[in-house]
Amino acid sequence: MELRVEVGQLSQWQGDGIVVTVFQNEGLSGAGAGVDRALKGEILRALDSKEFSARYTLHYAFYTLGALPAARVAVVGLGKREKFKLDRVRRAAADGAKDLRKLGAKHIALGITNDGLDLADAAQAIAEGVVMGLFRFQKYYTDAADPLWEDDFRSEIESVTILVDDAAQLETVRAAVERGRILGEANNFARTLANEPSNHLTPLHLAEHARDIAAKNDLEFYVIDRDKAQEMGMGAFLGVAQGSQNPPAMIVMRYWGDKENQDKAIGIIGKGITFDSGGISIKPADGMENMKGDMSGGAATIAAMQAIAQLKPKINVTGIVAAAENMPSGSAFKPGDILRAMNGMTIEVNNTDAEGRLVLADAVAYASKELKLNPILDAATLTGAVVVALGVYRAGVFTNDDELADTLYEIGEKTGEKNWQMPMDDEYLLALRSDWADLRNSGGRAGGSITGAWFIRSFVEKGTKWAHLDIAGAVNLGEGKERGYINKWGNGTPTRTFVEFVLQMANGKTNLF
Numbered sequence: 007m008e009l010r011v012e013v014g015q016l017s018q019w020q021g022d023g024i025v026v027t028v029f030q031n032e033g034l035s036g037a038g039a040g041v042d043r044a045l046k047g048e049i050l051r052a053l054d055s056k057e058f059s060a061r062y063t064l065h066y067a068f069y070t071l072g073a074l075p076a077a078r079v080a081v082v083g084l085g086k087r088e089k090f091k092l093d094r095v096r097r098a099a100a101d102g103a104k105d106l107r108k109l110g111a112k113h114i115a116l117g118i119t120n121d122g123l124d125l126a127d128a129a130q131a132i133a134e135g136v137v138m139g140l141f142r143f144q145k146y147y148t149d150a151a152d153p154l155w156e157d158d159f160r161s162e163i164e165s166v167t168i169l170v171d172d173a174a175q176l177e178t179v180r181a182a183v184e185r186g187r188i189l190g191e192a193n194n195f196a197r198t199l200a201n202e203p204s205n206h207l208t209p210l211h212l213a214e215h216a217r218d219i220a221a222k223n224d225l226e227f228y229v230i231d232r233d234k235a236q237e238m239g240m241g242a243f244l245g246v247a248q249g250s251q252n253p254p255a256m257i258v259m260r261y262w263g264d265k266e267n268q269d270k271a272i273g274i275i276g277k278g279i280t281f282d283s284g285g286i287s288i289k290p291a292d293g294m295e296n297m298k299g300d301m302s303g304g305a306a307t308i309a310a311m312q313a314i315a316q317l318k319p320k321i322n323v324t325g326i327v328a329a330a331e332n333m334p335s336g337s338a339f340k341p342g343d344i345l346r347a348m349n350g351m352t353i354e355v356n357n358t359d360a361e362g363r364l365v366l367a368d369a370v371a372y373a374s375k376e377l378k379l380n381p382i383l384d385a386a387t388l389t390g391a392v393v394v395a396l397g398v399y400r401a402g403v404f405t406n407d408d409e410l411a412d413t414l415y416e417i418g419e420k421t422g423e424k425n426w427q428m429p430m431d432d433e434y435l436l437a438l439r440s441d442w443a444d445l446r447n448s449g450g451r452a453g454g455s456i457t458g459a460w461f462i463r464s465f466v467e468k469g470t471k472w473a474h475l476d477i478a479g480a481v482n483l484g485e486g487k488e489r490g491y492i493n494k495w496g497n498g499t500p501t502r503t504f505v506e507f508v509l510q511m512a513n514g515k516t517n518l519f
């Protein structure tokens with residue numbers, strides 16, 4: 007799909023469809039008023055008669071039958087002006103574009119509604135919204151199924167034009183739209199990886215995808231394979247992987263945007279369990295298919311590294327994905343087994359289904375101790391408990407640094423990938439006391455997402471600022487519904503949070519080195 011920025015008016019724009027946005031309880035102004043005049047007041051009539059209330063999330067579309075140069079119009083409600091914010095721009099753009107696609111449009115245009123918002127931010131949000139909103143994963147659909155599904159309709163949008171009022175805005179808006187495209191496409195890449203089933207996406211395949219991204223974007227790249235991990239003493243990571251025929255891969259991607267300060271680098275780390283059966287502590291059958299998405303944190307890490315390489319901030323970033331498959335077998339690790347992580351700490355495995363924290367233990371130890379990355383962010387579909395606590399609308403943030411928590415909160419409000427800080431009082435750690443080893447890997451049901459976070463935190467080197475995002479709910483593996491640009495399965499979070507954090511560290515808005 008092509009994204010263009012041009013000077014022009016929606017009412018004059020010739021193509022398959024345009025998107026008009028409307029505030030609730032207000033008439034039409036600007037672009038909307040021009041379009042409505044050509045439609046002989048049809049939009050206003052629908053508003054006045056309350057057929058369309060313009061409440062946030064409501065939208066409709068119709069054919070213009072020659073009244074306008076554009077053949078279709080989508081009208082999208084923005085809700086009340088007081089509640090207008092960046093994420094509504096993102097969602098409105100997605101809803102409008104999707105409505106027009108449903109009516110068969112291939113070339114569409116949108117204006118920029120930025121009421122009180124920065125023009126560049128709004129333009130970027132529109133680009134992110136359409137790119138993410140139009141995402142579909144249809145790789146495994148074939149024409150052979152055509153006779154089966156009579157209602158199937160797979161038309162695609164080919165170009166999206168964003169119109170600006172005057173030529174003086176072109177440069178700013180073009181740069182912002184390009185940023186939005188980079189972020190939206192990176193996010194969609196994370197979704198694609200999450201959607202890929204585990205027979206097509208093993209740890210080594212994931213590593214190949216990362217290698218490909220690294221080669222195309224000039225990133226340093228290496229993989230710590232099973233032998234190397236053994237040599238390095240990554241016993242927690244290897245314990246999880248040992249039941250699978252598919253070997254693990256600790257994937258490392260390094261971006262050097264500030265070569266003079268190589269001692270300073272941000273770490274972003276993702277859980278990359280390509281399938282989580284639970285292992286010997288096996289999961290119930292219902293919903294187990296969703297566990298192909300248990301590498302979503304890793305997918306966001308790889309995707310964020312792509313976007314960072316393309317945006318080129320003056321800062322150093324290392325992405326690490328702990329990729330493995332958690333399977334029951336004759337060679338699998340078992341409850342009661344004791345593992346030794348690379349920092350020397352021993353772990354009693356009391357539940358093989360608490361595998362994410364095990365692979366992350368070695369990843370954060372490697373990142374903080376060997377590579378000296380600081381600050382470190384990790385993202386993981388770590389616990390069912392965080393889904394119970396926060397549902398699908400916010401990721402849980404667990405950190406040893408309150409400023410990091412505040413920063414992630416602010417970033418979430420801006421990107422729409424919303425976060426919420428969870429407590430990490432010392433007492434919660436007590437659940438991880440083992441009779442046989444330094445720690446056990448499961449603290450049971452009570453406060454499950456907090457004890458999971460404490461486990462990871464125990465492997466972070468002293469003095470390292472660290473935050474963990476538990477995205478088991480927020481990433482939407484089967485729990486949530488489609489809403490605007492957020493698709494209903496594997497939505498790619500927290501790709502944009504990672505990138506925004508890196509950009510803010512690079513431009514000095516945040517300083518956590």
Ligand code: BES
Pocket residue numbers: 282284300357359360361362387388389390391393447448449450454478479483
């Ligand atoms: N990958 C799961 C968590 C998960 C659940 C992600 C639902 C997405 C949706 C994780 O590895 C897991 O199994 N966690 C256990 C931990 C427990 C054994 C301490 C859980 O949450 O039950």
Ligand code: MN
Pocket residue numbers: 282284358359360361362
């Ligand atoms: Mn598990």
Ligand code: ZN
Pocket residue numbers: 279282300359361362387388
């Ligand atoms: Zn898991």
